Amino acid sequence: MKIKKGDTVEVISGNDRGERGTVHRIISEKNRIVVSGVHMVKKHQRRTGDVKTQVGIIEREAPIDISNVALVCSHCDRATRVGYEIMGDGGKVRVCKRCREAVD
Numbered sequence: 130m131k132i133k134k135g136d137t138v139e140v141i142s143g144n145d146r147g148e149r150g151t152v153h154r155i156i157s158e159k160n161r162i163v164v165s166g167v168h169m170v171k172k173h174q175r176r177t178g179d180v181k182t183q184v185g186i187i188e189r190e191a192p193i194d195i196s197n198v199a200l201v202c203s204h205c206d207r208a209t210r211v212g213y214e215i216m217g218d219g220g221k222v223r224v225c226k227r228c229r230e231a232v233d
C-alpha cells in the first residue's frame with residue numbers, strides 16, 4: 130500500500146477531483162480510503178433508542194477508491210506517483226517521482 134494513514138492526498142478523478150485532505154482511514158480489503166473533508170455525504174440518522182446518537186441530517190466523509198487519489202508530495206506540493214528507493218541500511222523509503230525527494 131503506497132498510501133498511509135496521515136498522508137495528504139489529492140483526488141485525481143471523479144466529482145471531488147482537485148480536493149485535498151488527510152487520510153484518516155484505510156479500508157485495505159476494499160481498496161478504499163476515507164479522507165478528511167473529501168466526499169462529504171449527508172446521512173439521515175434516525176432515532177435508534179440510544180439517546181447519545183445524533184439525530185437528523187449529519188454530514189460525514191464517505192470512503193473513496195484508493196485509485197482516485199494521489200499522494201501530495203510535501204517537498205514540491207504536487208500530486209505525485211510514489212516510487213521506492215532502497216536506503217543504505219536496506220530499508221525502503223517512499224520517494225516522489227517528480228522531485229525524487231523522500232516523502233516519509
Ligand SMILES: [Zn+2]
Binds near residue numbers: 202205225226227228
Ligand atoms: Zn516532490
